[in-house]
Amino acid sequence: MSATVGDNPDDRQPSPPTRRAVAVVDAVVDASIHQPQRRTSLADIVRDTGLSRATTHAIVAELVDLGWLQRDDSGTVTLGGGFLATATRALGSDRLTLAARPILARLADELGMPVFLARRIDEQAITVVEYGWPSSRRGAPTEQTVDLPTGSRIALRPPICREFIAWEGDEVRRRWLDRAVAEDRPRLRDALDAVAARGFSVERVTDEHRAVIDALATMSSVPEPLRRRVGALVSELTAVDYLPDELSGEVGAVTVGAPVFEGGRVSASIVACPNATMPADELARIGAATVAAAGQLSTAPG
Structure with a gap:
């Protein structure tokens, strides 16, 4: 058969x-x-x-x-x-991207920072689909100097892309965690739980972290063993996300990502890019606004 x-x-x-x-x-x-x-x-x-x-x-x-x-x-x-x-024809027929554009523009104006839509390609990778910019920066040269240009492919690997994994079932979570070095898995497991409870993920600010993320953006065709080594380096450079008892005082965030659900599964995320330190309450405000924007794109199961 x-x-x-x-x-x-x-x-x-x-x-x-x-x-x-x-x-x-x-x-x-x-x-x-x-x-x-x-x-x-x-x-x-x-x-x-x-x-x-x-x-x-x-x-x-x-x-x-x-x-x-x-x-x-x-x-x-x-x-x-x-x-x-x-x-070009495919992009013009992409209902998610078309629906996201005004939402991204409003969110960028509300937060005063760049935002972008990332969507799942398959079980192994996501891609950056569309950017939104505050009104004051639209059309400015800074639009061309983003860390992750439109079209960038990003592997769904630890420790990044947590908002795509936090709402998955145990088996998908386990496979994602298994790609991390063993000593990082307890922290990553706790981070996934924190993201699911809070509603958004946070990439934390360090200069070294930003440099490695830049490098990761160019590694789509690099052999898996080397990608694993670089992923381990990212984990060494910075603590992954924030657990509940760590969100106090001054906190830093490179990005804040909230899930977009289609049919009950995360198919995309809206990501705000503060790239700054701030009071924990301000991070919570950015997170809530990003979650609300992502919710406008989400569809119900079935």
Whole structure:
């Protein structure tokens, strides 16, 4: 009996060729975002994806024929007009992003800081979809100097993306925690409980933490063992989130993230970016406003 398409990934017949083609497109997209000055070659794509040169060459050639990629006389591979046209149509039909834009704009004005929408790509990653800016900064050059540009892919790995995990069941939580170094798991488990009870996650401020987050944004194609080592470094640099008894006096926050639910599951989050220290009451105000904004996007189960 042949496998059929269903909601459970374990019940579906895998399609390795599809995954390889998507990996190639993702590699070119990531390079265009994070390394815009690089002249991406076939060798770069081979290195970024881990695919063989022969497989990569065949996929690139087919995508060039389809207009999804371009390859010039020097061998540089870039996104093609066909892909960009399809992506533009897809963005125009994305109901979540369209609904989020006015909500993000209002939240940015209310808080006086940048905010963004991140959404789940699959079980392994999220992406930054849309930014909202305070009225005073819209169209300013600062919009181009964000740590995580639109289109950035972020792996759902410890210690980050907690608002995507805190409301999951025990098995999903366990798999996420298992990717952390053993000594960090008790703190991460407590942090997930705190996020679920409070309604939002908080990334804490340190200069070292910001630098590592910048580096993580460029690591979508780095081998998993190295990503795990960098994730461990992040945990060493800063305590993860705030537990209830730690939210007093002056506190720091790089970002505050609240979940957007679709059908009872977290499919996206709205993230405010204070990037500052403040009284605990002010952090609570930012968190409450972000939760309220995310609630406007959430849909009920069924």
